Amino acid sequence: MSTYSRRDFLKTGLAAAGAGVAVAHGFPSILGAQGKDPVKIGVLHSLSGTMAISEVSLRDVVLMAVDEINAKGGVMGRPIQPVVVDPASNWDLFAEKAKQLLLQDKVAVVFGCWTSVSRKSVLPVFENNNGLLFYPVQYEGEECSKNVFYTGATPNQQLIPGAEYLMSKEGGAYKKFYLLGTDYVFPRTANKILRAFLLAKGVPAANIEEEYTPFSHQDYQTIVGKIKRFSSGGGACVLSTINGDSNVPFYKEFANQGLRSENAPIMAYSVAEDELRGMDTSALVGHLAAWNYFQSIENANNKKFVNAFKEYAQKKGLPGGAKRVTDDPMEAGYFGVYIWKQAVEKAKTFDVDPVRKAVYGQTFAAPSGTIKMHEHNHHTYRPVLIGEILKDGQFKIISRTKGLVEPEPWSKYTSPDKGCDWVKHQGTYQKKA
């Protein structure tokens, strides 16, 4: 594939010679770095189509991390050169663009995808060509690929703690659960796991209701009416995996029909700061969300991250400018780049297999606190937070796990016999009873 002309040979040779001279003469090594070839990485996020609203922010934050790393001398002395492609919210195009990144551009690593269907569509491409993908969004689990690192939450790092919180005394000891979602793979699997969890905790099946709506559903009258009847007698809450802009009409209708967050709270698993930007939040105030990161986390790392992103957005003239916010998938996308950098530096090579092994157990002081990559299952140890929605579209953190929660790609409630291990096993394996 790659053609290596005589001219290139001369150039690299000269550069290498120059670098050698520079080092020999005691120049700072950064000067040497500039002579080296940049290393290419791929950014595979939809910049147009329905998912653009969410995914553009992920591209922004990855490029910001790349800028930061390059300003400090790159990775192993080589600057990073991002190759940004636009799969346009089209699942087939995702696979095509992934192939292009791996085979034509020969990128060392790809940061990308949001929806599960896009991830599923690129999975064979990465596995057949031994590529490396960092996937930054919370998802439904039940996956364990050798070529993917999942920096977002697994079900036990978001879905279960959210339900657990509502069941706890502190959360209000709720007893009836209305599982409401948009009709696609994440809510369906999420609700399967939630239902299994609730049943295991002794919630009778009659106290669990499950319902789905089409994408961009706008008319929630009937469903809110049902929730109202469901919640009569008290002790009822809603676990919502409603996606995107359907949330506004849902919360509005909820408030207008006289349901209040004190008596019937909604725990949302797909509403973050970035989505709240375009919403009239007045009807959402007081409802809850479960994530691994909120912009309102108070610590020095996060403050730096939030300010850096606002500055970056302003400097680059991104729409929204300094009004931009950060959220959970963005944080996961951001620290993913750093985890990869550290792993490369540990492995001292850009080759996929050694880097993959070097990622295991890597830690990083992320904005949400110090996170850790799992030792063998390709997911990430993260803290779990419950936040209450405020009028300004931010979250007040009302509960936080002590320490980090171990990721479980196979939920112990739906697949107790399965595990994921790339050190002692070959990915998904059957646990012995």
Added chain:
Amino acid sequence: MKRLLLLLLVAWLAGPPASHAQSPEALKALTDLAVDDGDKREAAVNALGTSRDPKWLAFLGALRDGNVYARTQGKTVEVVIGGAKSTRGDAELIEIASAYDRKPLGIVPVSSLTEIAADRRLRIAIKPFLDADETRAQLASRDAETRRGAAVKLGYQADAGAAAVVEAAIAREPVERVRHALREALALIRLAHGEAAVRILAAQSLGTLHSFDAMPALQTLAADAGASPAERDAARQAIRQIERWSLLVRTVETVFQGASLASILLLMALGLAIVFGLMGVINMAHGELMMIGAYATYVVQNLFRTYLPGAFDAYIVAAIPVSFLASAVVGAVLERSVIRFLYGRPLETLLATWGISLVLMQAVRSTFGAQNVQVENPSWLSGGVDVLSNLTLPFNRIAILVFAAGVLAAVALLIAKTRLGLFVRGVTQNRHMAACVGVDTAKVDTLAFSLGAGIAGLAGCALSQVGNVGPDLGQGYIVDSFMVVVLGGVGQLAGTVYAALGLGVLNKLLEGWAGAVLAKIMVLVFIVIFIQKRPQGLFAMKGRSAEA
């Protein structure tokens, strides 16, 4: 423990706050908080909570929110409340105040303080104190909705001791629906804790109050072998009463929901009924004209917020004509510049208007950004009215229902009674003849098209009150609009009205029965079959139509 807390809660709800300020116990508790010992800290919270002092409760609130710090001065440790933070140079500064009466103690660097973190255990200990205080405050609130929320909460909790508080609240409650909720709460409490005779009375009154919230409790009682036959009978009787009522409420609710969906469908389709139905233009950009109306509403809202914040609630009144005009002007420009060259060529019109819809969407995206924009409901369109007990009809939906009826009446009058309407009908029926008798057909076309566009703008204005406003708002509605017009029969306004009503109610009936996803599929299947059997729609044009 739980009993004790309940008693405390009840004591609080009943008694006025005692005002013994900083008692020695409280001060000792305060210093205990700074100690790293879970038991001591919990005891400290309980000590402060039981003081029933609003200022200590406020302190507990601050503790729960993570705003309490310990300051070491020499050997003594002082507990303070943190306020606004600021940065000067590298140092982060914070305003602090004393724990009890919040006397300002100046601004100090954050690094000089240690945060007293409220862990899970502490927050669980704090919660009942604050909740009880909150409920008491809510019962005395000036906002009727808040009082009702508190009443419902008390009913759910059904604590025996709260009965006296609820009784007192009933006596001074001026608003009927809040009184209703309070009576319900009282009966629920009595049902849970009273003697047999009291329980029978409570069950009866819950039956007459049509209390949905009482259903689980009543069902338990009816099946309770330990209860007397009279009790079980009363419970069964009440359940029957509530179930009958529930059936009535659900019927009214479904009809209203259907009518509400119909009114939205009608608003969307009415403009299209003129453009497509009367003029025969397949306008794929119709949805984008709605979007322009919605964005016009957004702009008006922002202008009011900036220049007339006092009259913010009235912005929607100004937004109605503005959104009509904005879309009508865009429509007129479209007609003059593109569509008039394409009359009688449906395929080209379809492609051209689809292209226009993309251009309009991108134009809006470039001006306002790809994100959805916020359109806030004016306060009088938020919330709802309780028509019957347990039946709340949202104000915004009622308003849209009335609005749709008004627009329909205006359009019907315009088409049937005015000179312009006469010309429109004349031109659409027989263009050449109309031209022969001196009608300026080009002008009539422009006017009719911009009228249709303007109505789309009105629909956009209405939609901004129930849904999202974003660049692709129109995409979600265009299919539904065509569906209504085609089903109603092309060329007829009346058909559009019936089709909108029929589809609205049918959709809501199916949704209640089979869920939203299946309902949508079933409606589409129904329409496909219907159009197969009756291609001309519900109402066909009768008589001699011009170009058939």
